[in-house]
Amino acid sequence: MPDFTTAPSLLALAAVLGYLLGSIPFGMVLARVMGLGNLRDIGSGNIGATNVLRTGSKTAAALTLVLDGGKGAVAVFAARAWIGEDAAQIAGVMAFFGHCFPVWLRFQGGKGVATFLGLMLALYWPVGIACCFTWLATAVVTRISSLSALVSSASAAVWVILMGQQPFLAASLFLAGVIFWRHKGNITRILQGTEPRIGKK
Numbered sequence: 572m573p574d575f576t577t578a579p580s581l582l583a584l585a586a587v588l589g590y591l592l593g594s595i596p597f598g599m600v601l602a603r604v605m606g607l608g609n610l611r612d613i614g615s616g617n618i619g620a621t622n623v624l625r626t627g628s629k630t631a632a633a634l635t636l637v638l639d640g641g642k643g644a645v646a647v648f649a650a651r652a653w654i655g656e657d658a659a660q661i662a663g664v665m666a667f668f669g670h671c672f673p674v675w676l677r678f679q680g681g682k683g684v685a686t687f688l689g690l691m692l693a694l695y696w697p698v699g700i701a702c703c704f705t706w707l708a709t710a711v712v713t714r715i716s717s718l719s720a721l722v723s724s725a726s727a728a729v730w731v732i733l734m735g736q737q738p739f740l741a742a743s744l745f746l747a748g749v750i751f752w753r754h755k756g757n758i759t760r761i762l763q764g765t766e767p768r769i770g771k772k
Contacts, residue, residue: 575657581712582661585654589646589662593669593686596676597638598623601631614767617679621716621769640679640689642666660742663690667746671753682753687746690726694739701730714768717757724750748769 575582602610607626609618610618614625620639624632650662670686672678688706692699703765706723710716727743751758760766 577655579656581654582658585650585662586665587659589650589698590669592642592646593666594675594680595642595669596673596680597642598635598681599676601625601634603615605631607631617681618676620685621727624769630689635741636685639670639685640684640692643686643688643690644693647690651681651693660694660739663694664742664745666690667749671749682717682720683750687724687727687750691743691746694742695731695734697734698727698730698736698739698743701734702727705730710769715761715766716769717754717766718761720750721754721758726740 574740588700596618598620599610602608602613602623605628607613607623607628610616610622610626614622616622620632620636623635626632643663646666647659647663650661667679667683667686667690671680671683673680674678684706686734688699688703691702702723706719709722713719724747728740730745731739757766
């Protein structure tokens with residue numbers, strides 16, 4: 572954990588603004604604007620990049636990935652610049668929380684993987700890069716996006732320890748725990764061998 576030296580009111584402000592930024596459902600917005608339909612009626616019904624890809628639009632999926640990751644990174648960078656490192660962690664975690672549980676969608680949001688990667692890159696980029704490469708390597712081998720997300724999120728704590736960044740350990744464990752919880756159904760299908768592969772519509 573970082574040293575919490577900032578006034579509680581500023582930390583609360585960072586949390587609220589981080590949550591509101593994270594709660595913007597870019598996948599649904601892009602699908603609507605690009606005429607791809609309602610993501611709730613497509614594939615898994617999720618609002619993230621993997622499900623956007625099931626619409627057949629690689630462009631929309633790539634934009635969703637960048638924007639969902641970007642909102643986590645922006646939350647961290649803005650809070651770090653304007654308030655401090657303790658606020659940066661809180662804002663990043665709350666952006667992730669906002670993506671998973673957005674007030675605009677009755678708290679039924681995405682699974683947070685892109686936002687997790689974005690905020691990890693912003694908190695300490697070597698750990699973020701390691702998590703991204705872990706996701707990519709797992710995806711290349713298995714072609715299963717959800718399994719890649721699980722392995723990548725689980726590896727974050729390992730990378731944090733190996734790189735001597737213990738102040739980020741609690742956040743990485745919390746984020747991984749939420750990602751695993753959000754992937755309960757995926758884990759069941761992975762064990763059953765029925766989880767869809769990347770690119771399947």
